[in-house]
């Protein structure tokens with residue numbers, strides 16, 4: 001059996017999305033900047049998609065800027081806050097995705113303060129307020145859900161504090177857009193980021209939501225696309241795929257959530273009963289934890305680096321943490337950031353609405369077999 005449980009890295013494209021983008025490839029190939037009928041047609045297709053996306057998150061069309069994905073959208077939010085909006089200090093956390101974290105390292109043009117985290121990965125709101133109560137035009141950049149441990153941000157409280165202290169607020173919603181109903185007005189952030197491949201859309205496309213009251217300039221220069229906010233011929237295939245994927249994700253979103261949360265809760269209970277001394281990194285309370293991510297901390301054994309390899313041999317795809325850092329030898333900055341015991345083996349299982357109970361049962365049996373054999377070999 002082949003089981004794909006690495007949906008936080010990327011998801012398979014929905015068949016409906018493939019159908020829709022195939023139609024664009026076949027029938028809407030004009031350059032959206034061309035003034036002839038083919039160009040106007042392609043431009044029209046993009047604007048319909050933009051309106052659809054804006055409506056799904058209660059934004060205005062002009063607040064959506066298409067990008068090459070979550071990384072570019074995160075970079076853009078940070079660069080624009082500093083270059084265009086006078087930000088001189090950024091408050092963030094040490095467990096952000098590298099798309100944010102690496103933008104903050106070694107920068108001379110602004111100061112960075114890191115907010116304290118609890119061992120669950122939750123933000124210490126009292127410390128955040130202490131930091132906000134210091135002078136300087138500030139951007140708070142905190143992710144909605146951590147991609148490695150699933151811990152959710154209390155964004156309502158963060159947005160309230162940002163408003164109180166007149167700070168700008170950016171949240172990386174790459175792991176939550178398409179998984180929760182996002183209403184930009186309720187969220188209260190100035191910038192939100194989205195990546196289509198995390199919810200069964202194509203790779204290489206995303207957007208940055210920018211509150212309409214903010215005046216920003218492009219970080220990618222060239223043509224006047226995206227109302228002058230991002231140069232480069234639009235990825236029309238990706239844009240249409242993103243809109244369709246977000247629409248599908250939002251249809252029956254509560255059913256998707258319930259289905260996946262049930263599988264996650266079942267996996268937690270079964271792991272606890274089958275493997276002694278098993279723990280979970282980050283929050284697992286359904287109200288505080290992203291329902292698509294479960295980071296399991298296994299009892300210690302010698303050949304811990306073999307765990308993911310043995311699971312892969314058994315046909316199960318999962319990961320140690322973020323896909324973007326899997327080539328790095330330094331281990332997970334997120335687990336280090338929450339002071340987790342990194343000497344113990346761990347695996348991140350991440351689910352999608354297509355994941356089945358049979359797949360979880362197969363995974364549980366293989367995980368139990370591999371881990372218990374490794375633990376017993378030590379005794």
Ligand code: PLP
Pocket residue numbers: 008009068069070071072074097099143145146147172174175194195196204205206323324
């Ligand atoms: N932010 C988070 C939280 C992510 O999980 C990812 C993808 O792994 C990104 C940003 C980057 O998104 P993209 O792959 O679209 O560049």
